[in-house]
Amino acid sequence: MTRTTLRDLWAHKRRLISTCIAVLLGVAFMSGTLVLTSTINSVFDDLFAAGTKGTDAVVRGPVLFKSERGGEQRDRLPEDVVTKVRAVPGVAAASPAIASFEFTLLNKKGDPMGGAGPPTIIGSWDTDPTLNPYQVVSGRAPEANGEAVINRAAANDGPFEVGDTLVLVTPEGQQKLKLVGISRFGDADSSGGVISVATTLAQAQTLAGASNKLDQVNARAKAGISPDQLVTQLRAAKVAPGANVITGEALAKEQATDLKDVFGFFSKILLTFAFIALFVGIFIISNTFSILLAQRTKQLALMRALGASRRQVLGSVLLEAGIIGVISALLGFVAGVGLAQAAFVLLRKAGLDLPSTGLTITAGNAAVSILVGLAITAGSAMLPAIRATRVPPIAALQDVATDESDRSRFRAAAGAVAAVIGVVLLLPSFGSDPSTDRLPTIGLGMALVVVAVLILGPVYARPLSNLVGSPLPKLKGVTGRLSRQNATRNPRRTASTASALIIGVTLIGFITIFANSAQSSVTKSISGGFKGDYIVQPASQQTFAGAGPELSERMAKVPGVADVTAIAGAEALLELPDGTKSPAILAGIDPATYTKLFDAKMERGALTDLRDGQIVVDRQVAEKNKLSIGDSVKLTGRNGATLTFKVAAISDERVLLGQWSTTRADASRLTEQPTDFLVAIKAAAGTPPASLRPELKKIAKDFPTMKLQDREEFTGSIVTQISALLNVIYGLLAVSVVIALIGIANTLSLSIHERTREVGLLRATGMTRRQLRSSVRWEAVIVALMGTGIGLLLGLGLSFTLIQALKSQGFNTFAIPVGGLVTVVVFGAAVGVIASIRPASKAAKLNVLEAISSE
Known part of the structure; x- marks a missing residue:
């Protein structure tokens, strides 16, 4: 059985390439995200470890609160703490430090630097070279108020040279400093893209509005004293009420974790879209194996007649799926590494200046990516394989097999149960005052509704295909009738093929309608509640640093x-x-x-x-x-x-x-x-x-950091931000749509192979090649329009539900972008046409006599 499986797989390798691509794309997306995340995490660990390499202990103020924007807000220390720290036994040296983030550095043209990326930090220059993670590489350190050092990446972006005047935008106005030196952070030109401006301690305190105050005191231990021992002695000395004392290593891990948490959020988003792509791939793989096994019914029946057991037949199919899964997952992982490298380069170009380093490729990431790809493939092939083992040898040797999945009571019952539970979970959205605490439950209800639609696919596929294709007989005659009949012939196949597109279009429609409703809600609230003519606000919405x-x-x-x-x-x-x-x-x-x-x-x-x-x-x-x-x-x-x-x-x-x-x-x-x-x-x-x-x-x-806008510009800026986010999401969803397109093309190719004799008979009775291509093309359009239509209806319903659930958050308008949805419908039909090009051409080129004589 193993030899037969391998021989059959090699003999029909071309028909499985599309299936491999579907798995490959999803795995590449996921593995690329995992590798990129691991690399960034490793870089931040190394970066902050280097930044505190010479620091054995850090004394800082107690936590006041955790900011809603992330990070902890700590109380500042009195300036005399540094003297008390130096007096503690075991302390070899101690340096005061203070920093502030609510500033903006202007470039040579007078434009703000940094944008919405890493912040500008104005801090004190540490005069102890062992405790200071920055080293001057050009010029000198600041020695008097009014002097400053900036990191080399910022100097290059300015561009600035030693001797230039730096202009800082502060809440009190503009502050000018003389650039006396350029620094590096360890081996990097910046600390993760941060614009670092270092001044004297007194100058930094004045800029921060905290005279005689410190953020922390960095300490170095005497020879023979470990960092943990120094921390213990500093805690015992109680140098300041409520002071928090940790080792430099612990501070590095804490700082790295804070930044990794920010990137972790984006990693989760990317992984979500990766799993969407893999979920879409499940339908493609399952459909492919269903058709392949249907084509090999006689072959499997002969194996059973010659003594092969059901277990052997099942094992043969799963072995085939396993080989495809392993190859696709391995290639997907390699492609993912390439994607991670490209993303890493883009991050650097976007301003995240990181040390030169290779990608961090762990065995865990490789194992997860490959196992997920293998599991997706094997799991998708399991049901078709089980169905293949249940066909008796005698029945399988017959020529006629009827798909009755649309009459399955179990399927109908399971879909109905999922739909009812989903709707019940969605009901709180339509209350008079829905709470945001219900959003997770509402999200689960939405997912169940989508699952119910997918489960019920074969039940509605036949009548819906008939409905969608009903105009074709009048428009295209016999060709149109054949297209409609082919689309309705196998409900399971049609539903499975459409399901891949349903998921992609549902997400696109949902996001498009929700974003349009959000834009309309903002516009309505501002137009109805704002009675003024102009608004001035920060150009970057990431900060409270106004004027x-x-x-x-x-x-x-x-x-x-x-x-x-x-x-x-x-x-x-x-x-x-x-x-x-x-x-x-x-x-x-x-x-x-x-x-x-x-x-x-x-x-x-x-x-x-x-x-x-x-x-x-x-x-x-x-x-x-x-x-x-x-x-x-x-x-x-x-x-x-x-x-x-x-x-x-x-x-x-x-x-x-x-x-x-x-x-x-x-x-x-x-x-x-x-x-x-x-x-x-x-x-x-x-x-x-x-x-x-x-x-x-x-x-x-x-006030260069502030932006003047009239009413239209103000609302337009908010709409632009939403649109920019929308474009990113569309780009990520494009992977699932591409997989859906591959699925339609794959299904058509395999189904044409399955209907080779039928195609030959049609050609022999007078059907032209052009008519045959048209028949295949319209069959694809029926499936694509069915998937697009169901996806749009789901997108409409789910977006309306979410808008209702967010009424209390200011979402007061449900706005349907008619033009955008028409574009989606046209796009869906285009997907069908594009997917049908190769299968239709292949069908038209079949030799009539060979097709008629095929089995």
């Missing part, structure tokens, strides 16, 4: 401006009356001016009721935490200040207001450097808004 009060004050003095309001931002630790603590992001507003430019919906109370020492809470947050007007909450800011606030009003406006809102003055008390992250401007009655733009733009130029 100081000077910006809004200057804008308010422009002739023709009626009202200006500024919104500040702050991060804090929230403590509820019951003692529960959680991070929170606050909006600081001036109620009197805010209500003139924004019409925020309120549940109870009014924004004008807000005073210093009070807070406005979002309705859902208040209900979840059982807060009412008059209750008190505590907030601890990044500067360590703790303030108590009384709830003054309950809002019902997530888009324009947020969850927690205080006065602008109170928000400034919770941060070291108060800034406004949004300024809104309204023209006076009778003043054309366009006439204000030149003067407003002139003022905005003095």
